Amino acid sequence: MTTAAPTKTEYEAVIGLETHCQLETETKIFCDSSAKFTVDPNVNIDPICLGMPGVLPVLNEKVLEYAVKAGMALNCQIAPYSKFDRKQYFYPDLPKNYQITQSDLPIGEHGWVEIELYDKKSGTSSRKRIGVTRLHMEEDAGKLVHGGGSDNDRIGGSTYSLVDYNRAGVPLIEIVSEPDIRTGQEAAEYAQEIRRIVRYLGVGNGNMQEGSLRCDVNISVRVKGTEKFGTKVEIKNMNSFSAIQRAIDFEIDRQIAANEAGEPIFQETRLWDETAQETRSMRLKEGSSDYRYFPEPDLGPIEVSAAQQEAWKAELPELPRSKRHRYQDDLGLSPYDTRVITDDRATTEYFEAVLAAGAPAKPAANWIMGDIGAYLNANNGMGISELKLTPSGLAELIVLIEDGTISNKIAKDLLPELLENGGSPKAIVEKKGLVQISDPAVIEAAVLEVIAANPNELAQYKGGKTKMLGFFVGQVLKKTGGKADPKLANQIVAQKLNEA
Amino acid sequence: MLNSEQVHKVALLARLQLTETEESQFAQQLSGILDYVELLNELDVDGVAPTTRAIDVSNVVRADRVKLWEGREDLLDCAPDRDGEFYRVPKIGSSEG
Numbered sequence: 001m002t003t004a005a006p007t008k009t010e011y012e013a014v015i016g017l018e019t020h021c022q023l024e025t026e027t028k029i030f031c032d033s034s035a036k037f038t039v040d041p042n043v044n045i046d047p048i049c050l051g052m053p054g055v056l057p058v059l060n061e062k063v064l065e066y067a068v069k070a071g072m073a074l075n076c077q078i079a080p081y082s083k084f085d086r087k088q089y090f091y092p093d094l095p096k097n098y099q100i101t102q103s104d105l106p107i108g109e110h111g112w113v114e115i116e117l118y119d120k121k122s123g124t125s126s127r128k129r130i131g132v133t134r135l136h137m138e139e140d141a142g143k144l145v146h147g148g149g150s151d152n153d154r155i156g157g158s159t160y161s162l163v164d165y166n167r168a169g170v171p172l173i174e175i176v177s178e179p180d181i182r183t184g185q186e187a188a189e190y191a192q193e194i195r196r197i198v199r200y201l202g203v204g205n206g207n208m209q210e211g212s213l214r215c216d217v218n219i220s221v222r223v224k225g226t227e228k229f230g231t232k233v234e235i236k237n238m239n240s241f242s243a244i245q246r247a248i249d250f251e252i253d254r255q256i257a258a259n260e261a262g263e264p265i266f267q268e269t270r271l272w273d274e275t276a277q278e279t280r281s282m283r284l285k286e287g288s289s290d291y292r293y294f295p296e297p298d299l300g301p302i303e304v305s306a307a308q309q310e311a312w313k314a315e316l317p318e319l320p321r322s323k324r325h326r327y328q329d330d331l332g333l334s335p336y337d338t339r340v341i342t343d344d345r346a347t348t349e350y351f352e353a354v355l356a357a358g359a360p361a362k363p364a365a366n367w368i369m370g371d372i373g374a375y376l377n378a379n380n381g382m383g384i385s386e387l388k389l390t391p392s393g394l395a396e397l398i399v400l401i402e403d404g405t406i407s408n409k410i411a412k413d414l415l416p417e418l419l420e421n422g423g424s425p426k427a428i429v430e431k432k433g434l435v436q437i438s439d440p441a442v443i444e445a446a447v448l449e450v451i452a453a454n455p456n457e458l459a460q461y462k463g464g465k466t467k468m469l470g471f472f473v474g475q476v477l478k479k480t481g482g483k484a485d486p487k488l489a490n491q492i493v494a495q496k497l498n499e500a
Numbered sequence: 501m502l503n504s505e506q507v508h509k510v511a512l513l514a515r516l517q518l519t520e521t522e523e524s525q526f527a528q529q530l531s532g533i534l535d536y537v538e539l540l541n542e543l544d545v546d547g548v549a550p551t552t553r554a555i556d557v558s559n560v561v562r563a564d565r566v567k568l569w570e571g572r573e574d575l576l577d578c579a580p581d582r583d584g585e586f587y588r589v590p591k592i593g594s595s596e597g
Contacts, residue, residue, distance in 0.1 A: 027566050032566060045569065050575060144589075160583075162587065164586060299560075300555070300557045
């Protein structure tokens with residue numbers, strides 16, 4: 001998509017993302033307090049995450065494992081020697097007055113993410129690699145609750161803020177992309193792929209509304225074909241993937257318009273305002289040297305051995321990119337079906353179990369995306385793994401349709417019961433006598449009865465109203481309790497109507 | 501030689517309020533310290549890998565098991581200004597962070 005269409009000069013945007021993902025560990029990164037979200041303020045606190053004098057942080061082994069696994073999944077080189085640093089600034093949500101993070105020796109570098117961009121109009125997709133500059137571990141800050149109201153209340157009223165340090169010290173990984181992104185759509189897709197990966201790995205939940213996944217965007221525009229970057233602007237405060245896309249598209253337009261009008265673009269941080277659907281200047285950005293990084297003296301370096309790396313690598317699941325390639329190349333699924341099924345690991349596991357139990361891929365995908373998906377949505381986003389209908393149950397149902405034992409309609413009629421109670425579709429079909437009628441003689445008898453019982457409709461058909469064919473087929477299906485093979489019924493009805 | 505302007509900036513970043521006299525005084529003292537450390541540059545360190553630490557330990561980690569800190573009240577009480585279950589701080593603009 002081009003946002004710059006009507007202008008004479010063609011511009012392109014140069015976009016990079018900084019993504020913070022909360023890691024789902026039990027405890028904080030450097031101390032034993034719980035890292036779980038807690039409503040009551042200042043419950044998960046202790047002297048270490050509050051930065052009391054004389055305390056010693058110790059790295060949580062799960063944080064290291066999760067960070068290395070995430071690094072591997074993002075195709076990073078894992079550093080043989082890595083360390084922590086102090087990033088210093090004063091803000092009340094930061095009790096130590098510095099954040100423990102990683103500066104020059106991050107745990108992972110030089111990775112990439114493959115995104116697949118789906119084009120709704122054509123139903124096709126294209127792939128692009130976005131470079132990952134680095135991945136590092138760091139601690140989160142606390143939360144400010146502004147006295148007398150919300151964040152929006154900054155200007156008026158209250159003279160104080162309240163601080164909740166439950167989140168201070170919660171483990172994060174920060175993933176920095178190369179400036180390889182060109183559009184809002186690519187950025188949103190990149191962020192979604194990061195979320196898919198952390199969810200597949202089981203290292204984070206990636207929930208944007210709760211702030212478990214946060215994206216900051218760096219964006220500049222330049223005349224297409226030129227090398228030099230324009231002035232970089234940072235955008236924050238997007239809490240959905242579509243907000244990322246809209247904020248970027250807005251900002252691209254704003255920067256191009258400024259260029260065209262000969263107005264300066266300031267290096268600054270802008271906030272996305274969801275209500276107004278625009279970005280707003282927040283502050284002029286300081287030089288990064290003001291953070292005065294230096295090595296964290298209280299934490300030793302990290303050396304992940306080759307053996308440890310191999311062990312962790314062996315624990316990685318098949319990742320979304322590999323599944324996307326396999327589903328399209330080997331199973332013949334469309335880009336759209338692939339996108340829906342691979343979006344979440346539990347769905348792919350269910351889907352693959354259905355295939356393993358003997359069902360073909362396309363109908364399996366259709367059932368999962370269609371009726372089953374609708375059922376899960378209707379049940380407050382119930383997880384597919386909680387479904388009473390097991391993968392082998394669904395496979396059995398699909399095989400019953402495929403081999404002609406039951407019609408698709410019967411299968412659809414059976415589904416609600418299977419979804420509610422589970423059980424074997426084969427056994428239910430036999431018990432209820434729902435086996436499809438494929439005997440032409442039996443269907444013919446029903447057809448003749450239906451024709452005899454509806455002389456008016458027959459006359460209409462004879463009078464040229466050929467649409468009445470559907471009516472007769474419907475009546476035949478009804479008469480057979482939906483069990484007549486619909487294709488066969490259709491043929492025989494047509495034949496008998498013409499003979500009548 | 502460190503000048504007063506540099507000292508002024510460092511003091512600002514560290515939230516220290518210095519008088520002009522102190523600034524020039526510290527410029528002199530800090531320069532002395534830096535000059536002393538500068539002596540290290542006389543050593544030939546070609547081919548020596550940079551070190552980030554003085555103590556030779558690595559991979560110190562702990563198990564991911566929750567231990568509740570029992571002294572929550574004390575932690576809340578030792579703040580200069582407590583407000584129920586919160587720490588209370590002067591309202592801050594968005595100039596930093």
